[in-house]
Amino acid sequence: MSTIPGIVAVNTFREAVRDRVLYNLIFFALLMMGAAVLVGGVSIGIERDVIVNLGLTAVSVFGIVMAIFIGVGLVHKEIEKRTLYSLLAKPVQRWQFLVGKFGGLVLTLAVNTALMTVGLAAALFYVTRKFERSDATIVVAIYFILLELALITSLTLLFSCFTTPMLSTLYTLGIYIAGVFAPNIRDIGIVTTSPAAKWMATAVYYVLPNFHNFNVMAAAAHQETIPFALIWQNTLYAALYIAVVLLAASAIFSNRDLK
Amino acid sequence: MSGGNNSRVVRIALTVVPVLLFFVAFLQQRIDVSAAPLQNQKPELVLRSGPMLKKLGLGYDPLLADIYWTRAVQYFGERVGVRGTTFELLGPLLDITTTLDPQLMVAYRFGAIFLAEPAPAGAGRPDLAVDLVKKGIAANPEQWRLYGDLGLIYSIHLKNYQKAAEAYLEGSKNPNAQIYMKAMAATVAQKGDSLETSKLIWGEVYGSTQDPLIKKRAMQHLESLDAEIDLKGLNKSSESYWAKFGRYPATIQELRDAGLVQGKLEDPEGYPYAMGAYGVPELNPQSPIVMEPDQKLPTQNH
Numbered sequence: 133m134s135t136i137p138g139i140v141a142v143n144t145f146r147e148a149v150r151d152r153v154l155y156n157l158i159f160f161a162l163l164m165m166g167a168a169v170l171v172g173g174v175s176i177g178i179e180r181d182v183i184v185n186l187g188l189t190a191v192s193v194f195g196i197v198m199a200i201f202i203g204v205g206l207v208h209k210e211i212e213k214r215t216l217y218s219l220l221a222k223p224v225q226r227w228q229f230l231v232g233k234f235g236g237l238v239l240t241l242a243v244n245t246a247l248m249t250v251g252l253a254a255a256l257f258y259v260t261r262k263f264e265r266s267d268a269t270i271v272v273a274i275y276f277i278l279l280e281l282a283l284i285t286s287l288t289l290l291f292s293c294f295t296t297p298m299l300s301t302l303y304t305l306g307i308y309i310a311g312v313f314a315p316n317i318r319d320i321g322i323v324t325t326s327p328a329a330k331w332m333a334t335a336v337y338y339v340l341p342n343f344h345n346f347n348v349m350a351a352a353a354h355q356e357t358i359p360f361a362l363i364w365q366n367t368l369y370a371a372l373y374i375a376v377v378l379l380a381a382s383a384i385f386s387n388r389d390l391k
Numbered sequence: 392m393s394g395g396n397n398s399r400v401v402r403i404a405l406t407v408v409p410v411l412l413f414f415v416a417f418l419q420q421r422i423d424v425s426a427a428p429l430q431n432q433k434p435e436l437v438l439r440s441g442p443m444l445k446k447l448g449l450g451y452d453p454l455l456a457d458i459y460w461t462r463a464v465q466y467f468g469e470r471v472g473v474r475g476t477t478f479e480l481l482g483p484l485l486d487i488t489t490t491l492d493p494q495l496m497v498a499y500r501f502g503a504i505f506l507a508e509p510a511p512a513g514a515g516r517p518d519l520a521v522d523l524v525k526k527g528i529a530a531n532p533e534q535w536r537l538y539g540d541l542g543l544i545y546s547i548h549l550k551n552y553q554k555a556a557e558a559y560l561e562g563s564k565n566p567n568a569q570i571y572m573k574a575m576a577a578t579v580a581q582k583g584d585s586l587e588t589s590k591l592i593w594g595e596v597y598g599s600t601q602d603p604l605i606k607k608r609a610m611q612h613l614e615s616l617d618a619e620i621d622l623k624g625l626n627k628s629s630e631s632y633w634a635k636f637g638r639y640p641a642t643i644q645e646l647r648d649a650g651l652v653q654g655k656l657e658d659p660e661g662y663p664y665a666m667g668a669y670g671v672p673e674l675n676p677q678s679p680i681v682m683e684p685d686q687k688l689p690t691q692n693h
Contacts, residue, residue: 225400226397226400319465338419339412342419342422345422345426348429359425359426359428361421362429365418365425366422369418369419372411372414372415372418373411376408379411380404380408382400383400383405386397386398387397387401
């Protein structure tokens with residue numbers, strides 16, 4: 133039983149590769165090559181910063197677009213093509229199907245991100261002609277982006293369990309944007325004099341997925357050390373939040389009338 | 392798949408999700424602590440060009456202006472009053488804000504006050520404040536109050552009473568301008584450096600703004616000016632005491648006993664004035680009123 137999500141995950145990954153999802157890497161490669169060549173002429177003194185910022189932003193944006201637009205179709209496509217019914221006729225539980233789909237897309241995103249990391253490293257080496265120990269911060273920043281993408285994937289799956297792909301996209305984007313601005317929501321609670329607003333802002337701050345946690349791009353660009361505590365805490369945070377979202381998604385999907 | 396399995400999943404979710412959310416909130420508190428050193432990075436303003444942002448705004452520049460305005464206020468609010476702080480991004484933030492929305496009057500007025508105010512209350516850049524207000528006047532010539540703000544910067548911060556009087560006079564030519572603008576032009580030209588003139592200017596700022604930060608700052612100035620006037624009066628009495636008794640009074644009560652002062656000798660916040668060394672009166676140490684170094688009396692009379 134426990135291998136079923138794994139089988140679904142591998143099939144999801146294969147399907148994504150068949151759908152030429154990884155073609156986005158061509159655009160990423162072109163972007164990084166163009167930036168590497170142009171940056172020397174336009175960003176005097178901050179060439180490394182520009183390459184790191186641009187590269188990490190592209191890894192994040194490409195990943196988010198993939199996570200959302202592929203994620204919202206994962207369940208919907210299986211229902212539309214009626215392949216879900218034949219799958220569920222076998223000894224496969226709905227939660228296993230969901231977890232498998234989640235794992236498959238995260239695997240796709242991980243492979244995609246790993247390849248983009250290679251491209252970023254190549255562009256960085258072209259510009260700086262060396263790697264430094266402090267460049268390890270970039271790897272941490274990419275790891276955080278991957279955690280962020282996994283969390284977004286779980287959210288798209290949650291929404292796609294009960295609504296259309298279009299609305300799932302909107303809901304996920306809305307939650308993502310709110311999560312990026314989570315510290316500003318907390319600050320509203322600090323500034324306001326209304327106890328109700330303060331309580332509300334604090335509650336929203338803790339309940340929203342805090343995507344701001346995963347953004348260490350500026351630290352990576354400035355070669356700052358990321359505290360080890362932050363790495364394990366963010367890992368645990370993402371794992372817990374993903375567990376929450378997938379449990380909720382499983383509960384909803386298990387009760388959904390698929391007829 | 393059986394219905395029993397489905398309801399079990401729901402039961403598990405209902406039990407486990409709240410517990411996990413509790414741990415998520417707990418973990419977030421730990422992350423806030425761990426990430427704090429990374430938040431202490433010097434703030435950056437990557438895009439400093441207002442015109443470029445206006446283009447990138449794709450027509451949403453008023454909204455962008457609001458966002459930049461909010462950021463400017465937050466930036467200022469986080470730093471104001473903190474010893475050793477600087478406000479190097481306040482000027483660029485307000486410049487971008489007013490480029491994106493040239494009619495955002497509150498940004499000009501905020502800049503006029505807090506770009507010009509000396510640290511730690513402001514950026515200590517009256518030159519930038521003048522530029523910003525002049526930009527506002529160019530975009531909104533009908534806004535006569537901006538001339539008043541320009542007069543304030545020239546008068547209070549740059550001590551250029553001629554230019555201050557010109558600004559007030561120019562503003563008074565607007566048919567909607569209040570009559571005090573003309574009176575202010577004459578007052579500043581005649582006795583720009585007097586405390587009474589400063590009180591008039593800050594009184595006008597206090598009365599004409601809705602911005603709580605500006606209002607608070609204007610009130611602080613009014614109170615410190617009142618205290619300065621009181622302390623100067625007390626210092627004169629202290630000199631009279633010296634002339635009469637050959638020594639300085641050790642307390643304010645001694646001045647009162649000698650019949651040189653009377654009434655409640657308190658600052659505008661209600662704290663009694665204190666007598667310092669060499670008969671120099673000063674604010675009560677408990678008083679929240681803050682006086683600028685140039686407002687304080689010399690520490691020794693003789």
